[in-house]
Amino acid sequence: MNADELTMLKKAADHLHSWTSGDLRFDEHIRPVKYVFAPDGRLVLPMMVAMLQATETVVHVPRADETAMELLVSPFEFDEEGPDGGLADRWRIYHGDPPDVHWACLSIDLARFHGMVIDGEALQQSNPFASVEPGICGELNREHVDQVRATLLKVLDVDTEEPRVVGLDPRGIDVRARFDVVRLAFDRVLEDEDDIRTAALELIS
Template sequence: MADQSTVERVETVGRRTQETGRGLEAFQRYTSRMLDLPEEISDAIAFMRGHLRGLIRFDTEYLPIKVVFAPDGRLIAPVMEAMLLSTDCALYLPEEPESDDDRIVQLMVTLDRFEESGPDGVLADRWRIYHGEPDDVRWAAMTVDFCKFAGYAFDGEAVMSPNPLAEAEATLCRSVNADREGDLRRLALERAEVEVESPRLVGVDPLGLDIRGRFEVIRIGFETPAGDQDAAAIQIARLLDGDR
């Protein structure tokens, strides 16, 4: 169960950013690109993108949930009708930390229903690419209202950074999946100590890439943020080439 104890040190990074002279305009520019972020926010986003399984609390109920990031930074998941009707929902990622010292991100979220047959149906397809067929048939796009992580508290907009590589993502994934399966398998084993039978690259953003296995999604971070398609391709090639 997620740790709901009061965080001892809570600061709003958006306010701190203004106070240190960067200004609101610069802060919004940073968060809109997922680049050059304040360290506290970058750490939170990287952690969230590396933990796509967790718990959702709706009113007083808790259930496991799997999420995926939409290109605009919202979280997508199949949900129950009761979750959509609730006005008090929170996400805890990951579901169960391995020890008391492990970090967890707590998100207050607002769920917006969308139909798979409608214009946002592609978001349901994106979830399936990561996690397979869902147990629930209703879909929600979750807007983050508030985030608590590692002793900091952020406004939800700070961690809902759009992916500037969204338009290039499919091309990058196809290029790798065409002939680099063995290198993906090696990378998952070396970096995450997970043996993956049939790995597929399913996601790329400035902070890293996502490899789908049969039972899990493995997150591999980049050494430095990749701001465009060429930079991402270089980072991916370095990871896949290894010491060669």
């Protein structure tokens, strides 16, 4: 990739990870959906059978309008009682009770963003901090909830009594607030696992 392509890829990844909801178009139908990211970068969400059987599936992030990122995706159904069941649990931690009993991982085939086509494999980025994510989220929720609450109010003007940090990746922290999941972004993309805890604490300081 040249410099311009790398810059656009970064902007696209930043945009994608800023949201956990979108509009899913399956054939001629559109439905609002909520998703989370699997450690390998795929999107995880509960899906209707009709969504799983569609000939074409597109996720618009954050909504189906002219400014949206469009993701052409391939759904792969999984059993929440099987080896991937933890992904369904992750979705529940973010969003609560699911609207359907069928679950799928969505691989990104390609994306359209600001008039450019982006390779899906390049955009579908794994989380290198997945192994330490639960521990850091737990620490923030146990020991720093007041700082998280104050940061949400200061940075995002979101006032919530019981914020819960639910996710962490190289670009920021996901926090479940009163009505939705919101994003506290780092000022850079982190690469070193040794930096992630310090960066998370600095973000809410």
